[in-house]
Amino acid sequence: MSIISGLNKDFESRVRLGMMSVLMVNDWVDFTEMKSLLQVTDGNLASHSAALEKKEYIEVKKEFVGKKPRTSYKITDEGKKAFQNHLSFLEKMMRQ
Amino acid sequence: MNTKASEDLAHIKEMMERSSRFISLSGLSGVGAGIIGLITGITAMYLTNDYFSAFDSNDLKVYDFEMISKLVGLGITALFLAIFFGCFFTIRKSKHLGLTIWTSTTKKVLIHLFVPLAVGGIFVLALLQYHLYGLIAGTTLIFYGLALINAEKHTYSDIKYLGLLEIFLGCIALFWIGKGLIFWTIGFGVLHIIYGIILHKKYK
Numbered sequence: 001m002s003i004i005s006g007l008n009k010d011f012e013s014r015v016r017l018g019m020m021s022v023l024m025v026n027d028w029v030d031f032t033e034m035k036s037l038l039q040v041t042d043g044n045l046a047s048h049s050a051a052l053e054k055k056e057y058i059e060v061k062k063e064f065v066g067k068k069p070r071t072s073y074k075i076t077d078e079g080k081k082a083f084q085n086h087l088s089f090l091e092k093m094m095r096q
Numbered sequence: 097m098n099t100k101a102s103e104d105l106a107h108i109k110e111m112m113e114r115s116s117r118f119i120s121l122s123g124l125s126g127v128g129a130g131i132i133g134l135i136t137g138i139t140a141m142y143l144t145n146d147y148f149s150a151f152d153s154n155d156l157k158v159y160d161f162e163m164i165s166k167l168v169g170l171g172i173t174a175l176f177l178a179i180f181f182g183c184f185f186t187i188r189k190s191k192h193l194g195l196t197i198w199t200s201t202t203k204k205v206l207i208h209l210f211v212p213l214a215v216g217g218i219f220v221l222a223l224l225q226y227h228l229y230g231l232i233a234g235t236t237l238i239f240y241g242l243a244l245i246n247a248e249k250h251t252y253s254d255i256k257y258l259g260l261l262e263i264f265l266g267c268i269a270l271f272w273i274g275k276g277l278i279f280w281t282i283g284f285g286v287l288h289i290i291y292g293i294i295l296h297k298k299y300k
Binding site: 026036 | 112115116194199200
């Protein structure tokens with residue numbers, strides 16, 4: 001059971017896991033694109049991104065394009081490290 | 097727990113693929129483009145049916161302006177038809193997959209395709225200007241192949257093999273002046289149809 005305790009609780013949710021995966025291979029990704037990739041509702045995405053931001057795994061940028069507000073996300077170095085650790089734990093579990 | 101881990105890993109992989117590769121590209125677009133290419137190539141051969149006899153007699157015939165404008169017109173019509181069908185099948189597939197069509201990945205694919213194609217187009221204009229018609233078929237195949245290899249990272253990576261084959265055909269065509277239309281028809285017609293079918297079956 002020692003390995004399981006190494007799993008990152010922050011990535012337990014599918015939405016957060018998906019968000020982190022997308023941000024690992026992309027630079028800034030905006031709200032609309034993220035929503036369509038993960039196929040979740042506005043509120044769902046907002047609450048999960050807030051949780052990841054609080055942990056400082058992602059950076060959130062809010063700006064105006066013309067008159068429309070646009071929110072974009074980017075992974076932080078800390079987020080990358082945490083996600084990579086999580087990935088290697090998942091892989092280890094697979095091999096058991 | 098193992099199944100949960102493997103499900104999570106599969107989900108991670110899928111999200112990475114979905115967000116970084118343009119997977120709405122439809123094999124049917126390739127088949128459509130191939131059929132148009134085949135018809136275009138055969139029409140061009142028919143229009144220039146003295147092409148081959150000219151080659152046989154080692155007399156590299158220079159076509160008159162009227163013939164060249166006909167062939168250029170034919171080529172441009174084929175290009176627009178191929179783009180039209182390409183967009184049609186690709187948009188249909190993206191709707192089917194529930195993906196947004198206009199994303200940063202789409203833009204990346206288009207830019208990576210566009211740069212070599214635009215340079216190739218300018219190169220062909222120069223060939224037309226200097227009446228080097230015999231090199232055009234090979235040149236279009238080579239630049240198209242380079243464009244596919246360039247876009248490979250942002251869509252199905254299989255397209256790089258199509259790109260390599262197009263370049264290979266183009267290189268042969270460069271040294272076989274007079275048979276250009278045959279290589280062009282194989283490259284843009286036959287290869288597209290075969291590849292389109294393979295892609296369609298593989299990523300259904």
